[in-house]
Amino acid sequence: MAARPLRIGVLVIVAFAAGLLLARLLAPRQAAPPTTEVATVLSTPRALPTLELTDQDGRPLGADFFAGHWTLVFFGFTQCPDVCPTTLATLSQVVRTLTDLPAAERPRVLLVSVDPERDTADILAPYVRFFDPHFMAARGSLEATAAAAAAFAVPYAKAPLPDGGYTLDHGSVVFLVGPSGQVLAYFSAPHDAGRIARDYRSIVHWAGAIR
Numbered sequence: 001m002a003a004r005p006l007r008i009g010v011l012v013i014v015a016f017a018a019g020l021l022l023a024r025l026l027a028p029r030q031a032a033p034p035t036t037e038v039a040t041v042l043s044t045p046r047a048l049p050t051l052e053l054t055d056q057d058g059r060p061l062g063a064d065f066f067a068g069h070w071t072l073v074f075f076g077f078t079q080c081p082d083v084c085p086t087t088l089a090t091l092s093q094v095v096r097t098l099t100d101l102p103a104a105e106r107p108r109v110l111l112v113s114v115d116p117e118r119d120t121a122d123i124l125a126p127y128v129r130f131f132d133p134h135f136m137a138a139r140g141s142l143e144a145t146a147a148a149a150a151a152f153a154v155p156y157a158k159a160p161l162p163d164g165g166y167t168l169d170h171g172s173v174v175f176l177v178g179p180s181g182q183v184l185a186y187f188s189a190p191h192d193a194g195r196i197a198r199d200y201r202s203i204v205h206w207a208g209a210i211r
Contacts, residue, residue: 034206038187039199041206045182048151052144053112056125056137066181070107070204073175075154077115078127083172083189084111088131091174093193095132098200105204107176112148113139114156114170152183176200178207 033041050063072091076084091109098106111128113119116139124137140148149156156170172189174196185203187196 034199034202036185036199036202037195038192039176039185039196039203040188041185041203042183045178045180045184047182048177049147051138051140051148051151053138053140053148054121056121056128058121061138064181066177066179068104068179070105070179071110071177072107073110073112073152073177074173075112075114075149075152075156075170077113077168077170078119078123079115080168085131087172087174087189087191088128088135090191090193090196092131092135094197094200095134097193097197101201101204107200109135111135111137112145113137114145114149114154114168116140116142116145176203 033043048066051061051065053061055061072094074084074087074091076087078084088109088111095107095109109128109132111124113124119137119139121139124139128135128137138148139145152175154171154173156168158166159169160166172191174187174191175183176185176187178184184207185199187199
């Protein structure tokens with residue numbers, strides 16, 4: 001009599017294993033991450049909280065700011081002597097290189113100020129539009145700025161100057177946020193427009209394949 005329960009147990013285990021195998025075979029296959037030149041594609045996209053920031057025209061960004069768009073995000077400040085203007089000039093070249101893409105796949109560029117005490121809206125607007133008339137900027141309170149930087153894992157800190165003023169030390173990474181509002185990849189310095197543009201195309205194509 002002991003053999004019958006044993007056979008039933010074996011059949012249950014076999015059926016369970018067969019179910020797992022069938023589920024794996026029927027599950028949609030995920031496209032492998034693209035091969036990139038300079039971009040790091042996140043194995044798990046990073047979800048972003050709502051950023052309590054306003055744009056260069058003083059309007060709240062809103063919870064759905066990133067939804068439905070591809071956005072290149074960079075943290076910097078208008079009085080930055082070298083890294084920020086160089087990076088924004090490079091991103092301007094990237095945007096011009098990608099004008100052949102469908103409108104929905106072209107990237108926006110957002111500068112988030114790490115110096116909200118000095119970077120008011122009337123300063124940010126002409127600053128970013130000098131590089132491209134469609135570039136955007138954002139600022140917030142000191143607390144909101146810290147929260148936004150933490151969401152992207154961007155380090156920054158005030159550095160005092162001999163004249164009593166200050167500058168900002170900050171990360172130079174450019175982040176790619178997809179239409180789902182998640183960080184999909186990032187580009188580390190030094191930045192090269194051609195390489196960023198080629199990687200951008202690869203990532204957008206890959207993201208379309210896994211939807």
